[in-house]
Amino acid sequence: MPDGFERIAIIGLGLIGGSLAAALKQRGLKGSIVAFDNSAAGLAQGLGLGVIDESADSVADCIAGADIAVICVPVLAIPATLDQFVQFPGIITDVGSVKSPVLAAAQSAFGCVPANLVPGHPIAGSEKHGVTAASGDLFVNHKVILTPVDDTSASALQQVRDLWNRVGADVVTMTASHHDDVFAQTSHLPHLLAYALVDMLSQQGDSLEIFEFAAGGFRDFSRIAASDPVMWRDIFSANGAQVVRMLDKYQAELLELRELIATGDLDKLQAIFERAKLARDHFSRLQAANGSE
Amino acid sequence: MPDGFERIAIIGLGLIGGSLAAALKQRGLKGSIVAFDNSAAGLAQGLGLGVIDESADSVADCIAGADIAVICVPVLAIPATLDQFVQFPGIITDVGSVKSPVLAAAQSAFGCVPANLVPGHPIAGSEKHGVTAASGDLFVNHKVILTPVDDTSASALQQVRDLWNRVGADVVTMTASHHDDVFAQTSHLPHLLAYALVDMLSQQGDSLEIFEFAAGGFRDFSRIAASDPVMWRDIFSANGAQVVRMLDKYQAELLELRELIATGDLDKLQAIFERAKLARDHFSRLQAANGSE
Numbered sequence: 188m189p190d191g192f193e194r195i196a197i198i199g200l201g202l203i204g205g206s207l208a209a210a211l212k213q214r215g216l217k218g219s220i221v222a223f224d225n226s227a228a229g230l231a232q233g234l235g236l237g238v239i240d241e242s243a244d245s246v247a248d249c250i251a252g253a254d255i256a257v258i259c260v261p262v263l264a265i266p267a268t269l270d271q272f273v274q275f276p277g278i279i280t281d282v283g284s285v286k287s288p289v290l291a292a293a294q295s296a297f298g299c300v301p302a303n304l305v306p307g308h309p310i311a312g313s314e315k316h317g318v319t320a321a322s323g324d325l326f327v328n329h330k331v332i333l334t335p336v337d338d339t340s341a342s343a344l345q346q347v348r349d350l351w352n353r354v355g356a357d358v359v360t361m362t363a364s365h366h367d368d369v370f371a372q373t374s375h376l377p378h379l380l381a382y383a384l385v386d387m388l389s390q391q392g393d394s395l396e397i398f399e400f401a402a403g404g405f406r407d408f409s410r411i412a413a414s415d416p417v418m419w420r421d422i423f424s425a426n427g428a429q430v431v432r433m434l435d436k437y438q439a440e441l442l443e444l445r446e447l448i449a450t451g452d453l454d455k456l457q458a459i460f461e462r463a464k465l466a467r468d469h470f471s472r473l474q475a476a477n478g479s480e
Numbered sequence: 481m482p483d484g485f486e487r488i489a490i491i492g493l494g495l496i497g498g499s500l501a502a503a504l505k506q507r508g509l510k511g512s513i514v515a516f517d518n519s520a521a522g523l524a525q526g527l528g529l530g531v532i533d534e535s536a537d538s539v540a541d542c543i544a545g546a547d548i549a550v551i552c553v554p555v556l557a558i559p560a561t562l563d564q565f566v567q568f569p570g571i572i573t574d575v576g577s578v579k580s581p582v583l584a585a586a587q588s589a590f591g592c593v594p595a596n597l598v599p600g601h602p603i604a605g606s607e608k609h610g611v612t613a614a615s616g617d618l619f620v621n622h623k624v625i626l627t628p629v630d631d632t633s634a635s636a637l638q639q640v641r642d643l644w645n646r647v648g649a650d651v652v653t654m655t656a657s658h659h660d661d662v663f664a665q666t667s668h669l670p671h672l673l674a675y676a677l678v679d680m681l682s683q684q685g686d687s688l689e690i691f692e693f694a695a696g697g698f699r700d701f702s703r704i705a706a707s708d709p710v711m712w713r714d715i716f717s718a719n720g721a722q723v724v725r726m727l728d729k730y731q732a733e734l735l736e737l738r739e740l741i742a743t744g745d746l747d748k749l750q751a752i753f754e755r756a757k758l759a760r761d762h763f764s765r766l767q768a769a770n771g772s773e
Contacts, residue, residue, distance in 0.1 A: 310695045330693065359693075372681055373694035377701040379737060380673055382756045387733045388665055389759030398763045400623065400652075401666035402603045404704040406767060408670040411697040412760040416753035420746050427741045434738050438731060440676045445727050448720045453713050460709035463675045466682030467705040470691045474699060 191346070193218040196253035196277075198246055198268055200224040200233045202313060203282050204259030205321030208238040210354035213323035223249035233318045246271045253277050255346065262421040266292035273297060278343045279304045280350075284370065284418075285425035286334045286363035302340040305347040306363060308332045308370075309356060316415060327355035328477060334363040371429035376437060378411050378419055379430065385412040484639070486511040489546035489570075491539055491561055493517040493526045495606055496575050497552030498614030501531040503647035506616040516542035517611075526611045539564045546570050548639065555714040559585035566590060571636045572597045573643075577663065577711075578718040579627045579656035595633040598640040599656060601625045601663075602649060609708060620648030621770060627656040664722035669730060671704050671712055672723065678705040 195211065197204045200222040208220050219240040224230050230242035243249035246268060250256045258281035260268050265283055269292045272279055279301070283289055289306045293299070311329040313320060331351040335344050348358045361369075388397055401409075423430055447456045488504070490497045493515040501513050512533040517523050523535035536542035539561060543549045551574035553561050558576055562585045565572055572594070576582055582599045586592070604622040606613060624644040628637050641651045654662075681690055716723055740749045 310693065312696075329695075332693070369690055369693050372684070373690055373698045377677060377698050380677065380734075381701060382753050383730065383733045383737055384670060384673065385760045385763075386752050386756040387730055389755060391665070395762075397662055397666055398759070398766055400603065400625070400662050401763065402622075403605075404707075405666045405670050406763070407700045407703045408674060409760055409763070410700045412756045413764065414697075414757070416750050416757055419753055420750040423741050423749060424744060424746055427744070431738055431742055434734065434741075437677065437680055438734060440680045441673075441727065441731060444672060444676055445724055448716050448727075449724055451717060451720070453717055456716060457709050457713040459679050460675050460712055462682060463679040463705045464707070464709055466691070467678045467702055469688075470678075470694065470699070470702070471706065473691055 192216075192254045192350075194253045195220045196243075196250045196256040197222040197239070197259060198224075198249060198256060199259035199261075199264075200226075200229050200239065200318050201259060202316055202318070202320050202325075203309065203311075204257065205233060205236075205238055205318030206311075206323065206325035207257060207259070207282075207309075207354065208233065209236070209321045209323040210326060211350075212238055214353055218254070221249055221253065229318050236318065236321070238318065238321055250275050250277070255280070255350070257282065257350075261418060262288065262425045265289055266295065269293055269296045275303075277303065278346055280307050280333075280347045282307060282309055283425075284308060284374070284422050286332075286366045288425045290334075290336065290363050300336045300338060302338050303343050305339060305343050306334045307347060307351070308334075308366065309351070311356075324355070326351065329356050331356040331358050332366055333358060333360045334366050335360060336363075367426050367429050371426055371433045375422055375426055375430045376433045378414060379423065379434065380437075381409050381412040382419070385409050485509075485547040485643075487546045488513045489536075489543045489549040490515040490532070490552060491517075491542060491549060492552035492554075492557075493519075493522050493532065493611045494552060495609055495611070495613050495618075496602065496604070497550065498526060498529075498531055498611030499604075499616065499618035500550060500552070500575075500602075500647065501526065502529070502614045502616040503619060504643075505531055507646055511547070514542055514546065522611050529611065529614070531611065531614060543568050543570070548573070548643070550575065550643075554711060555581065555718045558582055559588065562586055562589045568596075570596065571639055573600045573626075573640045575600060575602055576718075577601060577667070577715050579625075579659045581718045583627075583629065583656050593629050593631060595631050596636050598632060598636050599627045600640060600644070601627075601659065602644070604649075617648065619644065622649050624649040624651050625659055626651060626653045627659050628653060629656075660719050660722050664719055664726045668715055668719055668723045669726045671707060672716065672727065673730075674702050674705040675712070678702050 197208055221241040221243055222233055222239045223243040223246055233239040255278040258268050262283045262285050281289055286306050290300050293304055309326055309331045311325050351358050490501055514534040514536055515526055515532045516536040516539055526532040548571040551561055555576045555578055579599050583593050586597055602619055602624045604618050644651050
């Protein structure tokens with residue numbers, strides 16, 4: 188039970204770390220929350236908002252005496268952060284969008300994936316950034332994926348599961364490599380495609396005029412191109428091999444569609460659109476069942 | 481002034497034709513509206529809803545005695561429809577998503593682009609179909625693009641402009657080829673990219689599971705893959721050359737991004753994402769100014 192935690196350490200007090208802290212506070216967590224962040228201003232805001240109880244001056248200070256540490260730093264900063272956990276006896280978890288590199292970083296820092304490490308990924312976010320955008324309801328009805336390994340402590344896994352359940356999330360487990368494969372397809376590739384389209388249009392001579400006439404379809408399609416460039420640079424670095432593999436499949440699909448358009452094979456084109464529409468309608472029903480579309 | 485029209489003929493009583501009729505009725509049009517559609521059920525629904533005054537049994541019956549005819553049939557059905565207008569003395573306009581083929585069809589039917597033809601494209605739509613989804617406010621604050629030629633009658637152009645202004649739309653004029661170029665980029669290509677991604681994912685062995693974990697980014701990105709397959713097949717047929725040209729540019733941009741990911745050139749990757757984000761943020765501000773985002 189999260190109530191069992193007397194001291195929760197949060198490393199990285201941005202939108203996710205701040206929202207987790209706010210969510211736990213809202214739900215009457217009895218223990219205290221201590222946070223470290225490279226931004227002193229962010230820590231001061233977190234204290235001011237009352238989402239954390241204490242700020243720390245370093246990772247080491249932050250995790251000293253904590254039962255559990257939640258690493259909420261950008262994906263590429265996780266390895267250097269994990270290096271500071273070698274002596275930490277509590278539970279370690281993280282919120283990175285790519286999971287295999289977390290296992291690799293643990294292997295490098297600890298010589299193995301330690302039993303007290305439970306890698307995680309809450310499927311929640313916002314176009315807003317920072318602790319000032321934190322919301323105690325960010326995880327309600329959202330999925331959190333945990334990617335334990337064979338040696339992961341069952342007790343640690345259960346306690347991390349309870350932590351996320353407590354803030355309203357549904358917890359699912361899968362292997363890190365399966366996670367990275369799934370998200371390369373449903374999240375990383377779409378972001379890349381949206382960035383590519385908006386960038387291409389912005390390089391056209393008449394880009395301002397083009398955006399003037401873009402309508403709702405373009406608006407929805409391209410919204411994710413407004414996502415944080417640094418965060419996404421990190422994700423494409425951390426999950427590069429999977430993304431490249433999916434991108435190659437995607438480009439092959441585009442070439443097939445190009446051929447159908449160029450040769451006027453309208454029946455096949457329509458059949459592919461119908462198949463896609465069926466799949467998208469299926470997804471809509473899933474979303475509607477979750478109250479999100 | 482639209483009030484000058486005593487009889488408006490609408491060919492094709494779907495979402496757009498039905499919404500135009502409903503909008504004119506709502507705004508106190510004094511003349512009568514007569515419609516023809518291949519679907520007798522759709523015509524009956526239109527009469528039942530009170531958006532039209534009369535139904536006709538054929539295009540010829542529909543346009544007999546009308547001051548203006550608005551062709552609201554699918555893009556690929558426009559040429560056969562135009563063939564029936566050779567003797568029509570009133571104003572002809574249409575709502576097709578691709579404009580150059582309308583000029584070509586006119587050339588073929590009339591031997592020239594007649595002065596009374598004002599090709600048009602309202603930038604409005606919905607995921608819903610048919611006259612039962614018609615809304616009298618569909619065009620409010622939406623753009624309508626008209627693509628006259630040098631020989632187009634100034635009076636016909638003004639009357640079509642007034643018609644759309646009357647239902648709340650902002651009218652813009654440009655050449656048909658410029659229209660088709662702009663929309664290949666901001667509408668047709670994004671639809672193709674969304675269809676391609678959803679189709680690719682639906683062909684993966686674990687597609688159901690994949691959709692289970694897809695989140696808001698995927699939802700927004702892929703929404704347009706639920707669009708009408710026949711309508712979009714027609715658009716890609718009618719604007720194929722422009723779409724293929726843009727798709728080739730897009731594939732080149734994807735290859736560049738692939739190379740940056742594969743070689744780990746994170747600085748360049750971030751720079752492209754930042755450039756795209758700037759452009760998307762610019763688009764957001766345009767949309768916000770129009771109250772749409």
